[in-house]
Amino acid sequence: MSPLAAGLVQVGILFAALAVVYRPLGDYMARVFTAKSHLRVERAIYRFARINPDAEQKWSTYAYGVLGFSFVGIVFLYVIQRAQSLLPWNFDRGNVPEGMAFNTAISFVANTNWQSYVPEAVMGHAVQMAGLTVQNFVSAAVGLAVAIALVRGFVRHQTDRLGNFWVDLVRGTTRILLPIAFIGAIVLIALGVTMSLKSGVDVDGQVVANAPVASQEVIKELGTNGGGVLNANSAHPFENPNEWTNLLEIFLILVVPVALTRTFGQLVGDKKQGYVLLGVMGVIWTAMLGVIWAAEANGLRPLEGKELRFGIPGSAIFADATTGTSTGAVNSLHDSYTGLGGGATLLNMLFGEMTPGGVGTGLYSILVMAIIAMFLAGLMVGRTPEYLGKKLGRKEVTAAAVSILAMPTVLLIGAGIAAILPSTRAALNNPGEHGLSEVLYAYASASNNNGSAFAGITVTSDWFQSSLGLCMLFGRFIPIIAVLALAGSLAAQKKVPVTAGTLPTTGPLFATLLTGAIVLVAALTFVPALALGPIAEALL
Amino acid sequence: MNNFLKQSWAGLRILLALTVLLGVLYPLSVWGISRIPGLHANAEATDTTLVAVPREGDRYFAPRPSAATLPASGGSNKGELNEDYTKVVAERRTAVAQREGVPESQVPQDAVTASGSGLDPHISPEYAALQVPRVARASGLPVERVRELVSASTSGTFTTTVNVTALNRAVDSAAQNNGR
Numbered sequence: 001m002s003p004l005a006a007g008l009v010q011v012g013i014l015f016a017a018l019a020v021v022y023r024p025l026g027d028y029m030a031r032v033f034t035a036k037s038h039l040r041v042e043r044a045i046y047r048f049a050r051i052n053p054d055a056e057q058k059w060s061t062y063a064y065g066v067l068g069f070s071f072v073g074i075v076f077l078y079v080i081q082r083a084q085s086l087l088p089w090n091f092d093r094g095n096v097p098e099g100m101a102f103n104t105a106i107s108f109v110a111n112t113n114w115q116s117y118v119p120e121a122v123m124g125h126a127v128q129m130a131g132l133t134v135q136n137f138v139s140a141a142v143g144l145a146v147a148i149a150l151v152r153g154f155v156r157h158q159t160d161r162l163g164n165f166w167v168d169l170v171r172g173t174t175r176i177l178l179p180i181a182f183i184g185a186i187v188l189i190a191l192g193v194t195m196s197l198k199s200g201v202d203v204d205g206q207v208v209a210n211a212p213v214a215s216q217e218v219i220k221e222l223g224t225n226g227g228g229v230l231n232a233n234s235a236h237p238f239e240n241p242n243e244w245t246n247l248l249e250i251f252l253i254l255v256v257p258v259a260l261t262r263t264f265g266q267l268v269g270d271k272k273q274g275y276v277l278l279g280v281m282g283v284i285w286t287a288m289l290g291v292i293w294a295a296e297a298n299g300l301r302p303l304e305g306k307e308l309r310f311g312i313p314g315s316a317i318f319a320d321a322t323t324g325t326s327t328g329a330v331n332s333l334h335d336s337y338t339g340l341g342g343g344a345t346l347l348n349m350l351f352g353e354m355t356p357g358g359v360g361t362g363l364y365s366i367l368v369m370a371i372i373a374m375f376l377a378g379l380m381v382g383r384t385p386e387y388l389g390k391k392l393g394r395k396e397v398t399a400a401a402v403s404i405l406a407m408p409t410v411l412l413i414g415a416g417i418a419a420i421l422p423s424t425r426a427a428l429n430n431p432g433e434h435g436l437s438e439v440l441y442a443y444a445s446a447s448n449n450n451g452s453a454f455a456g457i458t459v460t461s462d463w464f465q466s467s468l469g470l471c472m473l474f475g476r477f478i479p480i481i482a483v484l485a486l487a488g489s490l491a492a493q494k495k496v497p498v499t500a501g502t503l504p505t506t507g508p509l510f511a512t513l514l515t516g517a518i519v520l521v522a523a524l525t526f527v528p529a530l531a532l533g534p535i536a537e538a539l540l
Numbered sequence: 541m542n543n544f545l546k547q548s549w550a551g552l553r554i555l556l557a558l559t560v561l562l563g564v565l566y567p568l569s570v571w572g573i574s575r576i577p578g579l580h581a582n583a584e585a586t587d588t589t590l591v592a593v594p595r596e597g598d599r600y601f602a603p604r605p606s607a608a609t610l611p612a613s614g615g616s617n618k619g620e621l622n623e624d625y626t627k628v629v630a631e632r633r634t635a636v637a638q639r640e641g642v643p644e645s646q647v648p649q650d651a652v653t654a655s656g657s658g659l660d661p662h663i664s665p666e667y668a669a670l671q672v673p674r675v676a677r678a679s680g681l682p683v684e685r686v687r688e689l690v691s692a693s694t695s696g697t698f699t700t701t702v703n704v705t706a707l708n709r710a711v712d713s714a715a716q717n718n719g720r
Contacts, residue, residue, distance in 0.1 A: 007698075009698065010698060044557075045557045045561075049554045050550070050553065061543060061547070064544050064546075064547040065547045068549075069547070069551035070551075071551070072548050072555055076555060118612050120611055120613065129563050129567040130564060133562060134555075137558070138562070170554070173558065174561075178561075178562065178566065185570045189573070194582075197571060198584065200611050201585045201586060203705070206610050208593070208610060210584070215566060230612075230613050231613045232614055237657060237661060243696065244697075301629065303653040303655075304615075305615045306656055307655050307656050308604070308660055308663065308701050309701055314698065331656065332656045335618070335619060336616065336617060336620065339620075430621075431623075540621060
């Protein structure tokens with residue numbers, strides 16, 4: 001097969017598979033978050049935690065739940081890394097150093113999965129399973145819960161109750177992520193992914209590290225996490241041994257964020273509202289795929305950092321999926337991409353991770369952007385904007401603006417300081433414009449909770465560990481608090497009746513407005529920085 | 541602050557319960573399932589052909605260059621405008637051309653670029669064909685026989701590749717049978 005045909009066939013299979021599960025999964029997720037009864041295992045968890053699952057929470061309590069749960073998650077993950085030498089299967093890898101443990105704890109709780117460590121040398125199987133895998137599940141479930149809370153803000157009227165965070169968290173885990181992950185892990189094993197409790201395996205006289213890969217691999221993709229079980233991440237043949245595992249992993253990355261648009265349509269009682277979001281996500285995603293693929297196919301060293309079994313299309317599709325969501329897993333090294341191709345993966349993150357974005361985070365981010373788009377439209381025609389039957393007043397637009405601006409703020413401050421620090425030069429793996437791209441990519445990845453890297457940059461200094469850690473923290477939780485406040489003030493409102501003056505939000509006009517808002521906000525914020533890095537490089 | 545502490549306490553208990561479920565029961569049951577005979581020939585990757593490491597001697601096919609430091613995996617992360625790395629790639633090209641006795645223009649891309657994992661088990665059919673005469677010479681096998689071994693290790697649905705690890709083991713056993 002020619003590379004072009006091979007790539008188109010792969011994209012076709014991927015789209016077909018997503019289309020098949022779109023309705024059933026989307027509808028199922030809607031039922032999960034509206035069902036009245038609890039599973040037995042869920043009841044056991046609520047009893048153990050002494051929680052009343054039938055009590056609903058105000059937005060502030062919901063937010064405290066998210067923050068409290070994430071806070072103890074960070075502390076727990078930090079402690080078990082620092083005490084690794086006491087845990088089984090540590091293979092004398094010792095305790096994880098302080099700065100690295102701090103960064104990694106935040107990274108996995110914030111659904112970023114930025115990795116400043118080489119797993120084969122640093123992480124034993126116990127931390128990988130009981131620490132990192134657990135956060136792979138629950139950090140995704142937190143994103144899901146926040147998205148559902150925001151949707152409830154639109155659906156409910158004149159109430160101060162948004163649901164119960166613990167119930168949303170547990171259900172997202174036990175009813176959505178765990179069953180899919182369990183089946184996915186078995187399929188991955190059947191297709192050749194390894195699952196070993198040993199530290200490594202002898203291959204023709206040399207030791208190659210091995211791990212319990214399959215169980216973590218599947219949730220790494222499904223939860224849009226991205227932290228590799230092994231250093232080379234999904235480029236490693238043990239994580240991603242062939243073309244079919246590659247397609248399955250790309251599918252797993254996209255499936256929940258894509259199907260959530262259907263869930264949204266179901267919950268707001270108008271499926272077209274979901275389709276229009278999916279359309280916007282799909283158009284931007286596909287356009288970016290075209291850019292990455294074409295740029296890589298015409299590179300000077302197209303195979304550097306890529307695996308031969310995936311080829312250029314298989315690498316480009318993965319790169320677009322991983323940066324268009326908040327995943328950050330890689331099956332090829334973005335650092336070795338062309339100026340244009342690598343720049344496109346960076347831009348994908350700078351769109352704010354909503355094409356289609358991470359599990360839950362993609363949906364709430366694009367809904368926030370929809371509010372911004374309606375606000376802009378309202379300014380143009382001089383009317384108070386409305387969306388889904390709710391007025392977008394000062395409170396709502398302020399919350400949306402805070403949520404949108406948090407990421408660029410921490411990103412540009414962090415990258416700006418890093419760029420002028422004298423110590424940064426020694427951390428770079430490439431000279432010139434590409435060096436700046438490495439810095440920019442690192443802060444974009446951290447602030448957007450993506451986790452992929454132009455991985456040549458050495459980020460083990462105290463400055464990078466702490467500043468990137470803070471970017472991940474603020475990039476995750478400032479938008480979450482703003483989104484929950486937004487949900488609270490939407491839920492408190494009365495429903496506004498649809499009139500002749502209401503701008504319909506299901507047609508091409510709205511889709512264009514929303515696409516324009518996504519592209520323009522990113523362009524206005526980041527063109528100066530991009531011009532000095534990837535754009536300069538692409539023109540050289 | 542009170543509410544935050546109260547929620548954190550509930551969160552800790554939820555986290556512990558979920559850690560048992562997701563961090564212990566889930567991975568260990570997946571591991572248990574991976575032991576079911578017939579599901580996976582090789583969950584432990586014993587004698588695996590999933591990865592390639594370079595082997596000493598002219599009788600073996602060379603895999604792609606690697607930037608990994610075993611037992612860890614990894615790539616070069618070098619950008620395409622990195623001039624120092626361009627020199628490295630040029631040196632590799634010269635070395636491969638000399639080793640195989642062909643002009644540099646015949647050396648394919650995969651022979652001079654490092655893969656993402658540093659363990660890429662595959663080379664292109666072109667790179668394999670380039671190495672056939674040398675391997676035949678050094679192993680004492682007829683060129684035709686080596687070509688057969690190459691095509692037996694060639695596969696792929698979307699991209700056609702040659703598995704070097706499987707191929708080198710096939711060369712070994714063919715050479716042994718040949719010697720007998």
